[in-house]
Amino acid sequence: MSARLALASIALGTSGLSTALVSWCAKPYVTTLRRFRPDGSGTAEELEMTTLSLTLQPRITKVYDPSFLIETRRPLAKWELAEKIALTPIRTHAVGTNLHPADGQEETVAETADANGNVMGRWIVKWGENGVGTCHQVGHVIRYFNVHEELLQ
Template identity: 80%
Template sequence: MFLVESSLPMNARVALAGIALGTSGLSTGLVSWCAKPYVTKMRRFRPDGAGTAEELELTTYTLTLRPRITKVYDPSFLIETRRPLAKWELAEQITLTEYRTDAVGTNVHPTPGGAETVSETTNERGEVMGRWVVKWGEGGVGTCHEVGHVVRYFNVHEELLQ
């Protein structure tokens, strides 16, 4: 735009170049936002020990195609989301209706004021990038928050749910 001879004044050329770069950046950002929660691989497994909950491992990718592996230690924290282009999200608040059991089979009640990690997101080298942590209140009510950077939204294709 700057090298081609034209009757356009320089400030018009700068404005056109700015509009082109802005449009390109905006479209790249939208593609990143839309594709970020797309799950390419989902693994279900039950860790050793009686009474332990099933865990999920969900693989998503960044805009630069770097894998992000999010391990959800208790799938009851995954809820339907209202966010466009996503199916699940990690809950901000949860109330336990059933108590979990430990390895011996006794009910485990969360301790008010106690906290536990619900989910962790790691990069391709296995380094933890962030955690989704629940802090328990009275009556089994938990409030969750992010520590670091955790993938919170997931768009899971129907084929992966089988």
């Protein structure tokens, strides 16, 4: 009886581990990529990427500023949402000073929603001195993306 329990436990453990591994590998795979061009000047292009959960439920991540998407070292992913970013200085012609977001100012860079549009999580940047931003997660946001070359065209 103990051998049967051991074999059943090993089979269930292996099944659970392989399911978790498949979920981790397939989680960032982007099935749909949409680009939204800005209407006004001074706004960045937005990206909307659809991935699937383990139960094949769509997860839609909107990235409001694609400059926060960087190449990743994570296996089976192409992009990730940056943890830190530094803005290049913007000079005003009239004053001649550099403009950066105010220290301590926060803004949403990306957010992930379910198929019903309920926001599950946000990727938020908190600006520091000289336009250096540190990002953090609130809720559950999808951070890694595996984008196939055909979607980029």
